[in-house]
Amino acid sequence: MKDNQLIYGIRAVLEAISANQPINKIFIQKGLKGDLFKELESTIRKSGLSASYVPIEKLNRITRNNHQGVVAQISPVQFQDFETMVEKILSEEKMPFFLLLDQVSDVRNFGAIIRTAECCGVNGIIVPKNGSAPITDDTVKTSAGAAFNVPIAKVDHLKDALFYLQSSGISITAATEKAENDIYSIAFDQPTAIIMGSEEKGISPSILGMVDHQAKLPLLGKIGSLNVSVACGVFLYEVVRQRQG
Known part of the structure; x- marks a missing residue:
């Protein structure tokens, strides 16, 4: 340090x-x-x-x-107040796009995710105060500076954040290999939030029980999972693809 x-x-x-x-x-x-x-x-x-x-x-x-x-x-980055950030985005964006991270604890994965989120037009990132990777110099470096461009809010409990977003008309899709449907069956032409979990534990069951949709990525090889930052990129770009189509 x-x-x-x-x-x-x-x-x-x-x-x-x-x-x-x-x-x-x-x-x-x-x-x-x-x-x-x-x-x-x-x-x-x-x-x-x-x-x-x-x-x-x-x-x-x-x-x-x-x-x-x-x-x-x-932290080298100033975190946003969650409710203030959400209300500002809702007032400015016709099709708001949020990303939530549940216990993603590796600083370089976090940085890579922030970089992809910025490239995909994510309006705000939401992480829990406990169990989430800190924003360090390594995070900022891996994000290629995107950590300064995307608003990031820390919350006490992701459940409360999910409830607030859903009550504001945001549809929540969880990325989980336990899902029956793949990502390509979900419609993202509406206000959307994607939630990603850690590579070790995935998204906690209590969070999965609250979301509007669960979706997985088709894996055609022998390895059963992707790096979380790579998987996140696929999910975010599917939202971009649908909205530009």
Whole structure:
């Protein structure tokens, strides 16, 4: 991690949270005590931020500065407020196009997905606060800078985001190999959101139970799955193909 992406010290991290800085993750030294530390823990919980308790040796590797037992990693990209982002897109676009990612945790896959999403005209990307890949320098590099062009929102729970989108007239299609129908049987000539899951776990069953459509990609070879960024590209470009046809 680069020092210009780090905030260190309990008070400095508290101030960063208060100022709504785009924090990817907070690293806290194991065994830390004191009233100020308790205030930090409480603030992290209320803010829904991700925190890890680590040995002091890891913090010393992250930064040579006086970290006082706490280091926060700052995202190079400012995240959007979910509802504000959605309402703005709905007011500006006749055929809004969203992408949701359920537990996609690899930063390079995330970057590649953002790049493809930007090329396909996706209006907004939605990810959960917990379990999602952070936006790092590697993410931005892999996205070829597209991370600065596509609005990205973090939400506490994807279920709430799905409900909000559906109540706003957005049809949700989940990419899953468990589907009976393939992607080419789904009509995308309507306000649409595509949801992709992680390569390891796919989309969680509770999310699959909420979507409007489930679709799979036909796989004609011996390998049973595609890299998530490649699969995402196929799904997004099918939306583009239908809308341009």
